[in-house]
Amino acid sequence: MRSTSEILRDVDDGIEKFKLIEALKEQLAEIEARLIQDGLDRPDEHQLLGDKKREGRRFIVHGTDAQIPVIFTADKLIKLRLTDNGELKHAEALAGDLFSRFYAVKQTHLMLPRNGKAFRALAADLLGKDKGPQFVSACLDRDKEGIPKNDIKVEWRRGIGDFGMQRDDALEAFA
Numbered sequence: 001m002r003s004t005s006e007i008l009r010d011v012d013d014g015i016e017k018f019k020l021i022e023a024l025k026e027q028l029a030e031i032e033a034r035l036i037q038d039g040l041d042r043p044d045e046h047q048l049l050g051d052k053k054r055e056g057r058r059f060i061v062h063g064t065d066a067q068i069p070v071i072f073t074a075d076k077l078i079k080l081r082l083t084d085n086g087e088l089k090h091a092e093a094l095a096g097d098l099f100s101r102f103y104a105v106k107q108t109h110l111m112l113p114r115n116g117k118a119f120r121a122l123a124a125d126l127l128g129k130d131k132g133p134q135f136v137s138a139c140l141d142r143d144k145e146g147i148p149k150n151d152i153k154v155e156w157r158r159g160i161g162d163f164g165m166q167r168d169d170a171l172e173a174f175a
Helices: 004-041 089-101 116-138 156-163 167-173
Strands: 056-062 067-073
Touching: 004 056, 004 067, 004 156
Parallel strands: none
Antiparallel strands: 056 067
């Protein structure tokens, strides 16, 4: 078992690294937005994608030692829509009997409460102390061994709270 001082060092080190990563992510997003705009401003410099069967274009941006493609993909196709949505009605009419080769109707169960806490509260309220917990247990998402799945995360943001450094302070600390 690790000592509390080792854990303390990891927490402090983790907070600093998390701040730096978040600051760098923000800067990278700003750079990417500028490069995308550069590509949008220069449609005459777009090239075909390497795969001739794919639609879309690419704009190559040059750095000192690297070339980075900015990819403008083909327009997205509808992958999933509610059947009563109406967006695919025209496509269905065009394809006729062949529409089922492109899209399948699939019945699904959609959890209605907004999250697990609300789901559990509703189960307790509607089904009572006896059936509520049994119902919730029956609804748990389980892995192939039958063990309930869950998320495990280290919540750096909660630990940092309002005391976090600004982006420039984080970058300066690691300069």
